[in-house]
Amino acid sequence: MGFDQFVADRLDRLLGYATAITCDKHLAQDIVQNVLIRAQSRWERIDKMDAPYLYVKRMVTNDYLSWRRRKAAREIAVERAELARHAPSMADPADAHAERDAMRARIAVLPRKQRAALVLRFYEDCNDAEIAQVLGCTESTVRSQLSRALQTLRTHELARSATLGAHS
Amino acid sequence: MNDLIRRAIAAEAEERVDSRTVLANLHKAKKRKPLGMIVGVATLTVAAAAAAVIVPTTIKKTDAAPAGAPASKAENVLLIGTDDVGNTDALMLARFPADGQAALVVSLPRDILVDEIRINGLFAQDPKKLTDAVTKTTGAQVDHWAAVEMAEFGAISQALGGVEVCLKAASYDPITRASFPAGRQTLLGDRALAFLRQRHGLPNGDLDRAKRQQAFLVGLASQVTKDKAAALAREANRAIRVDDGWDVLEFAQRFSGAMGISVSTLPVGEPVQRTTGYGYEVDPAQAQEFVHNALGGQDKSGGVDCVD
Numbered sequence: 001m002g003f004d005q006f007v008a009d010r011l012d013r014l015l016g017y018a019t020a021i022t023c024d025k026h027l028a029q030d031i032v033q034n035v036l037i038r039a040q041s042r043w044e045r046i047d048k049m050d051a052p053y054l055y056v057k058r059m060v061t062n063d064y065l066s067w068r069r070r071k072a073a074r075e076i077a078v079e080r081a082e083l084a085r086h087a088p089s090m091a092d093p094a095d096a097h098a099e100r101d102a103m104r105a106r107i108a109v110l111p112r113k114q115r116a117a118l119v120l121r122f123y124e125d126c127n128d129a130e131i132a133q134v135l136g137c138t139e140s141t142v143r144s145q146l147s148r149a150l151q152t153l154r155t156h157e158l159a160r161s162a163t164l165g166a167h168s
Numbered sequence: 169m170n171d172l173i174r175r176a177i178a179a180e181a182e183e184r185v186d187s188r189t190v191l192a193n194l195h196k197a198k199k200r201k202p203l204g205m206i207v208g209v210a211t212l213t214v215a216a217a218a219a220a221v222i223v224p225t226t227i228k229k230t231d232a233a234p235a236g237a238p239a240s241k242a243e244n245v246l247l248i249g250t251d252d253v254g255n256t257d258a259l260m261l262a263r264f265p266a267d268g269q270a271a272l273v274v275s276l277p278r279d280i281l282v283d284e285i286r287i288n289g290l291f292a293q294d295p296k297k298l299t300d301a302v303t304k305t306t307g308a309q310v311d312h313w314a315a316v317e318m319a320e321f322g323a324i325s326q327a328l329g330g331v332e333v334c335l336k337a338a339s340y341d342p343i344t345r346a347s348f349p350a351g352r353q354t355l356l357g358d359r360a361l362a363f364l365r366q367r368h369g370l371p372n373g374d375l376d377r378a379k380r381q382q383a384f385l386v387g388l389a390s391q392v393t394k395d396k397a398a399a400l401a402r403e404a405n406r407a408i409r410v411d412d413g414w415d416v417l418e419f420a421q422r423f424s425g426a427m428g429i430s431v432s433t434l435p436v437g438e439p440v441q442r443t444t445g446y447g448y449e450v451d452p453a454q455a456q457e458f459v460h461n462a463l464g465g466q467d468k469s470g471g472v473d474c475v476d
Contacts, residue, residue, distance in 0.1 A: 011190060016181035029185045036190075037197050038252065042319050045344075045358070046252075055252075062253045067294045103176035122170070123177045136253065136289070150169075157169060 001052070003043040007036065010053055018060050020119045023108040027069070035059045051133075057124075058134045061116055106156050114149040117142055242266050244308055244463070246299055247273075248315040249364075249381070254292035257318050257365065258381045261308060263463040273385070274462045275378040275433040276302065281440075281447040291315065295411065306434070307456035308463060312414040322361040324388070330354035331387040333363065333380070334474035341366040351474075360384070370476050375433065379475040382431040432462045 001009075011032075018028035039046055039056055046052050063069065107115060113135065120126040120134055128139045135142065242265045249258030259276040278288040282301040290298040299310040325331045332354050340347040346362035355363050364384055370376035434455060436448035 007191065007194065012184070012187040015184040015187055015190065019184040020177050020181040023180060025183045025185050029190060033190055033193055033197075036194055038317075038319075040194075042252070042322075058253050062292060066254050066292045100172065100175045100179055103172050104180055107173070107176055107180070118173065119177055122174045123181055136255070153173065154169060157172075 001047060003040050003047075006043075006047075006052065006056075010056070011036075014056065014060065017057065017119065017124060018064070020123050021061065021112075021116045022064055023115075027064075031060055031063045031069070035063055054130060054133060058136065061134050062136070065112055065116065102160065103153070103157075106153055110149050110152060114145050114152075117145040118149045121146060243311040246302055246310045246313040248291055248298070248313060249318045249321075250291065250315055251318055251365075256288040256291050256298070258378070259287070259302075260381070260385075261302060261306060261310070261459065261463070263308075271429045272463050272465055273382070273429060273431045274306070274459055275382055275431065276306070277374055277378055277434065277436055277448055279374050279439070279447045280305065280434070280436060280450050281442065282450075284442050286447045305450055305452065305455055306459040307452075308459050312411050314408055314410045314414075316408050318364060319361060321364055321384070322357045325355060325360035326357045328388065330356045331360060331384055333383045333387050336474045336476055339366065339369060339476070341369050343368050355384075372476070375436070376476045378433050382433070383475045386429055386431065430465070432458075434458060 014032050014036075015028060018032050019025050022028045022031065035056065039059065046055055049055055107118065110118065116135060117131055120131045126134070128142050131142045131146075132139045135145075242263060245262050245264065247258070247260040247262055248256055251257045256278050259278050261274045261276060263272045265272075276287075279286055281287070282305055285301075287298060287301050290301055295313055295315075299313060302308070302310055332352060334352045335348055335350050338348060338350045341362065344362050344366070346359065346366065348363060364381055365377070366380070367373045367377040434450070435458060436450055438448075439446050440449055
């Protein structure tokens with residue numbers, strides 16, 4: 001597949017993925033653009049791989065997880081933490097959107113790698129092996145990242161239900 | 169709860185920017201002309217940052233280089249070659265004496281373990297983690313670092329019209345399917361890259377790769393001439409990042425005459441398997457003595473001949 005075709009097929013999905021892991025559409029755009037420019041200059045090689053999309057996704061993920069992006073990620077986390085604190089009290093538990101947005105705010109404050117694993121599982125529908133490939137770690141690390149993320153989200157969910165006196 | 173997570177993530181992803189905007193930007197990037205023939209000090213400065221690999225040779229052969237104020241002290245620079253996803257493929261510790269007469273370079277196999285962790289992932293996490301690990305292993309202080317994406321060496325070799333290397337025997341890479349004949353040969357572009365990257369199908373894997381990187385470096389240095397410096401600086405400019413505190417211009421001033429590069433490789437034992445992956449363990453006392461001697465110019469084995 002040529003580079004242009006790859007971009008036509010996958011760009012929107014890549015942007016969605018990058019936005020979900022970064023929780024910042026502008027940062028996501030910046031990362032995806034940079035990665036695609038780099039990928040283009042060596043497309044011949046990437047195209048020969050078994051799974052070019054997975055590889056480009058790995059480039060995107062590593063770019064985000066690298067030290068260069070740490071500061072940006074921290075700023076977003078602080079902003080979202082603020083949001084997460086206020087969300088439960090403002091939310092109407094009967095409102096599905098409010099419930100979803102509260103969850104969104106909690107996902108946004110997870111550690112970066114845990115969130116990436118979560119997005120790969122629940123947005124990209126990757127299995128453990130694929131997630132391991134994208135994150136560049138072992139499958140057992142993937143499982144522990146996911147279970148830690150779910151554990152955190154579950155604890156918060158319970159606390160929130162209790163505060164609101166709701167049973168969800 | 170999983171369904172709620174799914175909906176929350178989908179809502180986050182919904183926020184993405186319009187892909188047409190990105191597409192337009194990509195087209196713009198494609199059309200952008202390569203930089204003009206502006207070889208100002210700024211460009212040279214960045215080329216200088218390619219430090220070592222390219223650098224000393226570029227600067228010394230270019231008139232625009234600032235005339236030699238005496239450089240203050242010898243400096244150790246960690247040269248880092250990274251792959252597409254940010255892992256370290258090549259790692260060299262180079263010592264540049266104050267007089268700029270010769271660079272002493274020690275290759276550090278990227279699979280060595282420090283505190284049971286392979287060092288090839290440290291740079292992406294935090295450059296300081298890598299420089300700390302190198303200091304811990306070698307005992308040598310790291311004054312500065314310069315990182316180059318390995319893929320750029322394809323373009324760099326192209327700009328130079330090829331880099332000559334010599335192979336002891338023909339080789340074949342089962343991963344990239346690149347094959348190289350025995351003997352002297354000039355490598356360009358993707359071939360240069362395949363040569364630098366190969367570790368499968370070589371007698372000593374990553375250790376042979378380190379030897380190839382050294383051979384390429386020495387071949388590269390010998391290729392740089394005054395009229396090629398401009399093109400080289402342009403390629404280098406795109407490809408290199410250095411640490412924030414490094415005044416590369418000041419650094420570049422020490423290079424005025426011909427410079428030799430002497431290379432060696434940190435010796436390691438057999439690979440070992442750890443829970444964090446396989447790698448080479450290094451005996452700190454031995455490593456520190458080796459690096460001390462090599463960077464002090466005591467190790468005279470330094471030339472590069474044919475490699476595997």
